[in-house]
Amino acid sequence: MNFELWAQRLNTVLIQNQSLWRHNAYSNFTASPIDDNAVLGDFLLALNDDEFAQLQRNDQQLLTRLIPYFPPAVELLELITITSAPAASHREPPVGIPGNKWQQIQAFIDAHPTKIGETQANQNPALLNNTPAIEWCSGKGYLSEALFSRYALDSVGLEIDASLVDSGNKRAGKSAGRTYQIVKCDVLSEGVFNFVNSSTQILALHACGGLHQRLLSVSATAHSPRISFSPCCYHRFNHGEYQALSSSMKASALSLSNSDLRTAVRQTCTAGAGETAARRRLQARYIGLRILLAEQGFATDTALPSSPQHWSKVRFRDWVNEILSRKSIAVTIPTNIAQYEVAGAQGLRKAERLDLIRMAFRRAIELRCVLDSILYLQEQHYDCTLSEFCPSSLTPRNLLVQAVKRAAI
Numbered sequence: 001m002n003f004e005l006w007a008q009r010l011n012t013v014l015i016q017n018q019s020l021w022r023h024n025a026y027s028n029f030t031a032s033p034i035d036d037n038a039v040l041g042d043f044l045l046a047l048n049d050d051e052f053a054q055l056q057r058n059d060q061q062l063l064t065r066l067i068p069y070f071p072p073a074v075e076l077l078e079l080i081t082i083t084s085a086p087a088a089s090h091r092e093p094p095v096g097i098p099g100n101k102w103q104q105i106q107a108f109i110d111a112h113p114t115k116i117g118e119t120q121a122n123q124n125p126a127l128l129n130n131t132p133a134i135e136w137c138s139g140k141g142y143l144s145e146a147l148f149s150r151y152a153l154d155s156v157g158l159e160i161d162a163s164l165v166d167s168g169n170k171r172a173g174k175s176a177g178r179t180y181q182i183v184k185c186d187v188l189s190e191g192v193f194n195f196v197n198s199s200t201q202i203l204a205l206h207a208c209g210g211l212h213q214r215l216l217s218v219s220a221t222a223h224s225p226r227i228s229f230s231p232c233c234y235h236r237f238n239h240g241e242y243q244a245l246s247s248s249m250k251a252s253a254l255s256l257s258n259s260d261l262r263t264a265v266r267q268t269c270t271a272g273a274g275e276t277a278a279r280r281r282l283q284a285r286y287i288g289l290r291i292l293l294a295e296q297g298f299a300t301d302t303a304l305p306s307s308p309q310h311w312s313k314v315r316f317r318d319w320v321n322e323i324l325s326r327k328s329i330a331v332t333i334p335t336n337i338a339q340y341e342v343a344g345a346q347g348l349r350k351a352e353r354l355d356l357i358r359m360a361f362r363r364a365i366e367l368r369c370v371l372d373s374i375l376y377l378q379e380q381h382y383d384c385t386l387s388e389f390c391p392s393s394l395t396p397r398n399l400l401v402q403a404v405k406r407a408a409i
């Protein structure tokens, strides 16, 4: 399927079903858009904890299980299925680099062609291992470090955070014969053009929303021969909503708010057990508080301030008081307030299962954004490929766009 048709089909399925994926079961628990589909509701509410956790993590399995009860699942499954790289063999990380991040980096590198003939049809010679690289939003430059250790590739990491720049350069200083460095640079500034030019390829592992969009426009302006990025956090650095880049997605009737874009990255495969337990406890507390708000005449979806994770440990009553003091609404705290935490935990179990319907659309929303980037790059005369560079269990943000500038004829 070509990218344009793919994006248009995603648009259509998203527009047709927007009441489903815009419904937040955690804050609107009195009515659900699937109330008229009792068989689907019964299926979801009967899922045991293990089944639920499995489906929450895995889009393919979720859609496959939904097919008998939820007709849109058939097309969604077709539209989100992309060839995925097999799990790469484990490589021991250098000292100081988290193991999971190192495995992601190795899979990212493995997904690139390094020989003419493996690359796109136009045989553009800009290959990963022979074209000086810019690592976009590099953090400490772990990707540059890995490219140096595999290919002795020259690279420059661009990073805004001075402490990450320092730590990255300290690491680089220890690599014998180093050919990479990290520089402090705001990629949103014109300063990037001091580094990016028509002989540098640009690589980005997990560049957030507006930052990877900036990568595309800078690459196009500078005529970079090759671009390669895995996008993440579509809701960040974007002025409050998704900013379409390609002419066809600019013309589309679908607009995506930051709340919609957060849906695209709602997947908790890589969180630890302690983190997951704290997050769920807080979610249950919010639902308990919303039940109380509803009883006292407030809307269940009243906006509430967020809680840092460690607040899951304070007493429920104290937590409620803290949240309400920040919100300034007149709620009477009943003497049996502890029971609202229990009710919240029961409500959470239900909300999580009903929310699987929103989750059924998350990859479609993500792909719609990524295809917009690809269509933009095509307009800028790049040949593009889209793949999954690793299984979602290693990172759910596993989409990889590679683009090679078409040779001028």
Ligand SMILES: C[S@@+](CC[C@H](N)C(=O)[O-])C[C@H]1O[C@@H](n2cnc3c(N)ncnc32)[C@H](O)[C@@H]1O
Pocket (backbone or CB within 6 Å): 101, 136, 137, 138, 139, 140, 158, 159, 160, 161, 164, 185, 186, 187, 188, 204, 205, 206, 207, 208, 211, 232
């Ligand atoms: C999601 S992290 C990814 C870091 C690294 N690529 C990785 O995969 O570990 C995003 C990085 O972008 C950096 N960043 C944020 N805004 C930036 C900007 N305007 N210019 C350059 N870097 C920026 C952050 O400091 C952070 O290190």
